[in-house]
Amino acid sequence: TQLLEQSPQFLSIQEGENLTVYCNSSSVFSSLQWYRQEPGEGPVLLVTVVTGGEVKKLKRLTFQFGDARKDSSLHITAAQPGDTGLYLCAGASGTSYGKLTFGQGTILTVHP
Amino acid sequence: DAMVIQNPRYQVTQFGKPVTLSCSQTLNHNVMYWYQQKSSQAPKLLFHYYDKDFNNEADTPDNFQSRRPNTSFCFLDIRSPGLGDAAMYLCATSRDYPKPYEQYFGPGTRLTVT
Numbered sequence: 577t578q579l580l581e582q583s584p585q586f587l588s589i590q591e592g593e594n595l596t597v598y599c600n601s602s603s604v605f606s607s608l609q610w611y612r613q614e615p616g617e618g619p620v621l622l623v624t625v626v627t628g629g630e631v632k633k634l635k636r637l638t639f640q641f642g643d644a645r646k647d648s649s650l651h652i653t654a655a656q657p658g659d660t661g662l663y664l665c666a667g668a669s670g671t672s673y674g675k676l677t678f679g680q681g682t683i684l685t686v687h688p
Numbered sequence: 689d690a691m692v693i694q695n696p697r698y699q700v701t702q703f704g705k706p707v708t709l710s711c712s713q714t715l716n717h718n719v720m721y722w723y724q725q726k727s728s729q730a731p732k733l734l735f736h737y738y739d740k741d742f743n744n745e746a747d748t749p750d751n752f753q754s755r756r757p758n759t760s761f762c763f764l765d766i767r768s769p770g771l772g773d774a775a776m777y778l779c780a781t782s783r784d785y786p787k788p789y790e791q792y793f794g795p796g797t798r799l800t801v802t
Contacts, residue, residue, distance in 0.1 A: 611793075616796070618794050621791070626788050666791070683728055
């Protein structure tokens with residue numbers, strides 16, 4: 577069974593601060609997806625990383641996939657209250673189409 | 689825009705009264721998933737359809753069943769809801785080719801059991 581450890585579980589910061597969320601596993605993933613979920617809504621796909629060492633940027637968000645494709649990070653620069661939400665990482669194995677292994681999630685609160 | 693739609697967004701049912709949640713998609717994806725999510729936790733996969741093939745997760749209670757009459761629609765039936773079944777239910781879709789297998793979620797249905 578693949579496991580994906582996500583940390584921290586809770587993050588409460590002031591507007592303008594930087595933060596990093598981590599997802600780690602002992603398993604190799606063929607791809608890893610990051611989602612953001614607002615209260616009462618479904619998760620929205622932010623990015624998919626596929627290649628080991630890959631770095632993708634989405635405005636103030638930077639996503640990195642580890643060289644061995646076992647870990648990933650999400651870095652937010654100058655966080656804003658609109659970044660508040662539940663962030664989920666989810667890994668796909670190469671052998672099972674579509675089924676994802678989810679991290680536990682990080683609840684981010686950005687205070688104005 | 690291609691999307692995943694869930695109806696209703698909010699559903700209230702009584703203890704033991706059967707309820708059906710619906711999902712439709714315009715993405716033409718051949719895989720559809722149903723998840724249960726409780727209070728800011730990660731979604732928990734209940735089952736999925738790969739085309740018409742139904743795949744149940746080992747720990748999904750028998751109380752939960754699903755139907756997929758065609759590619760676009762999928763239903764979640766809860767035969768006898770208990771208080772513990774109150775949760776957000778999420779539908780998601782993905783294609784099986786090519787990689788990566790990205791999942792796209794609907795907005796969810798919030799189920800309340802009274």
